[in-house]
Amino acid sequence: MSYIALYRKWRPMVFEDVVEQEHVVRTLKNSVKTGRIGHAYLFCGTRGTGKTTVAKIFSRAINCKSPVDGDPCNRCEICTGILSGGILDVMEIDAASNNSVDNIREIRDEVVYTPAQATYKVYIIDEVHMLSAGAFNALLKTLEEPPRHVVFLLATTEPHKLPATILSRCQRFDFKRITVDSIKQRLEKISAGSAAILDKEAARLIARLSDGALRDAISILDQCISLGGSKISYEDVLSVVGMVNDYFIGEVIDAVGRKDIQGILKLVEKLVSEGKDMSVFVSDLVQYYRNLLVCKFTSKPSEIIEAPPDMLERMKKQAEALSREGIINSMKELSALEAAFRWAGHPRVLLEVALMRLCEDGLPGDNAGLEQRVAALERKLEGGNIAMPADLQYAGTKAGNSSPAVSAAPGANAGAPAAEPEAGCAAAESVPATGGKPEKPAGGVKELEIWGEILEEIKAEGKPALYMHLSETKAVEIGKNLVGVIFDSGNGFNRMFASTTENMDIMEKVIAKRLGRAIKVKCLDESDMAGEKAQARARENDEFLETAQDLANRLDVPLDIIDG
Numbered sequence: 001m002s003y004i005a006l007y008r009k010w011r012p013m014v015f016e017d018v019v020e021q022e023h024v025v026r027t028l029k030n031s032v033k034t035g036r037i038g039h040a041y042l043f044c045g046t047r048g049t050g051k052t053t054v055a056k057i058f059s060r061a062i063n064c065k066s067p068v069d070g071d072p073c074n075r076c077e078i079c080t081g082i083l084s085g086g087i088l089d090v091m092e093i094d095a096a097s098n099n100s101v102d103n104i105r106e107i108r109d110e111v112v113y114t115p116a117q118a119t120y121k122v123y124i125i126d127e128v129h130m131l132s133a134g135a136f137n138a139l140l141k142t143l144e145e146p147p148r149h150v151v152f153l154l155a156t157t158e159p160h161k162l163p164a165t166i167l168s169r170c171q172r173f174d175f176k177r178i179t180v181d182s183i184k185q186r187l188e189k190i191s192a193g194s195a196a197i198l199d200k201e202a203a204r205l206i207a208r209l210s211d212g213a214l215r216d217a218i219s220i221l222d223q224c225i226s227l228g229g230s231k232i233s234y235e236d237v238l239s240v241v242g243m244v245n246d247y248f249i250g251e252v253i254d255a256v257g258r259k260d261i262q263g264i265l266k267l268v269e270k271l272v273s274e275g276k277d278m279s280v281f282v283s284d285l286v287q288y289y290r291n292l293l294v295c296k297f298t299s300k301p302s303e304i305i306e307a308p309p310d311m312l313e314r315m316k317k318q319a320e321a322l323s324r325e326g327i328i329n330s331m332k333e334l335s336a337l338e339a340a341f342r343w344a345g346h347p348r349v350l351l352e353v354a355l356m357r358l359c360e361d362g363l364p365g366d367n368a369g370l371e372q373r374v375a376a377l378e379r380k381l382e383g384g385n386i387a388m389p390a391d392l393q394y395a396g397t398k399a400g401n402s403s404p405a406v407s408a409a410p411g412a413n414a415g416a417p418a419a420e421p422e423a424g425c426a427a428a429e430s431v432p433a434t435g436g437k438p439e440k441p442a443g444g445v446k447e448l449e450i451w452g453e454i455l456e457e458i459k460a461e462g463k464p465a466l467y468m469h470l471s472e473t474k475a476v477e478i479g480k481n482l483v484g485v486i487f488d489s490g491n492g493f494n495r496m497f498a499s500t501t502e503n504m505d506i507m508e509k510v511i512a513k514r515l516g517r518a519i520k521v522k523c524l525d526e527s528d529m530a531g532e533k534a535q536a537r538a539r540e541n542d543e544f545l546e547t548a549q550d551l552a553n554r555l556d557v558p559l560d561i562i563d564g
Helices: 022-034 051-061 077-084 101-110 133-144 180-193 200-209 214-225 234-241 246-258 261-273 278-297 309-321 324-343 347-358 367-382 451-460 464-470 492-498 501-515 526-555
Strands: 040-044 090-094 121-126 150-156 171-174 405-408 445-447 474-478 482-487 520-525 559-562
Touching: 022 051, 022 171, 040 051, 051 077, 051 090, 051 121, 051 150, 101 133, 180 200, 180 214, 200 214, 200 234, 214 234, 246 261, 246 278, 246 309, 246 347, 261 278, 261 347, 278 309, 278 324, 278 347, 324 347, 451 464, 451 474, 451 501, 464 492, 464 501, 482 492, 492 501, 492 520, 501 520
Parallel strands: 040 150, 040 171, 090 121, 121 150, 482 520
Antiparallel strands: 405 559, 445 474, 474 482
């Protein structure tokens, strides 16, 4: 006897064996028990979730001579005849290859005849969305008012492609994706029945790779059993599907973090020499970075990430060493690489270049790198680790003149009139031409009174989503060229939305237009304001002392800075 694939051999024969479709199974079993059999059923869902299997079980159940609690007995002559294909009253049609008007007309002409052996004549039409428009029109009247002895079972992965006139004439059942745990349990049962030992981690990996499709999982298991060993390990599964394990990807992440170009090239060489699919590797790398992002923002990542405990601990440590911007920018870079692989003649070169780019803070003209560099500068500014460039400092400023107390030297003639400053001297420069009032120090903090008008202008620019996320914020001027947008402590999502590069550019453009000067925007939490105000006061003191010292130097007046 020829070999039968595992997914066919282990196909459920009764409703009880169907995995995780209780809402469908319960309704169909009750229909069989009560005799309330509809004329048309539509089974929807992704591949490998049991649509065709349930249709076949239902076709036997409604024709079985001795059903058991709504299930077919699979022993009577009707059930055995349907299983063997000897009874032609149950027909399975592939709409992908029988999608013309003539095919449907044949069905329309046949339905008038009563079943030869069974109670119902059943038509199982798989991938029904593949029917042509003319075929749907030909099926419409028959589907609406078929003879009492005809039942249509339609299965599709794309119900949105069906005309509304067809959908309205069917009882619709949506099959959900099967969970990892349920697929794992089923795989362990099948492997035990196939005289193979399946490791728990291998079973979980297969379940994750199947993406909710049990048939895909069983096919991978079938391929693993074909390797010949009595025990299927985690590494066996990786070799069958052409993947690398999380530990290898972790090494790549560590090498990128160390900016170890040589180490990265060696890892890529190992990847190529083992014959791994580089597009699959990049996809896995994106998924790994996603896991790092989850570790960064959740307190219990184990509830979301499917990974061994030791691997999860390693991910947590890696996430702590990386910034949010760095992880997101890496995901963007790798996603672009994943799309470029389709047309790449030398995918290895593209992979190596992309990993080298991840080692850098960003290249000129690279928006992702620019975001990363700006974020790094902001962190340095918040920590006070950046000194003002020499060309921006006042002439005559001396190191160490940052004390808050200033007084005249004892030897200075306090009562003597100050000498007249020369034209263009610092005294004239320090007073702006706007009404004689000194301009507000660059380090000051004050509320931006026109913030409401700015929000309305953002809304008028066609950005209602940004307007909505900023509607409960206020803005302050932190110095001359920096505006802080303050969010409430509970509005972290709004702050994250507004902090994207596109939205920051919009805010800076509108604010700069209203204030008439170049502006940078910084999104802040209420708790951040204390630190911003302290830094602003420090900047005010520094600039005041610099100005005083500059005036004293230009006017030749002795001035001592007293360290208070």
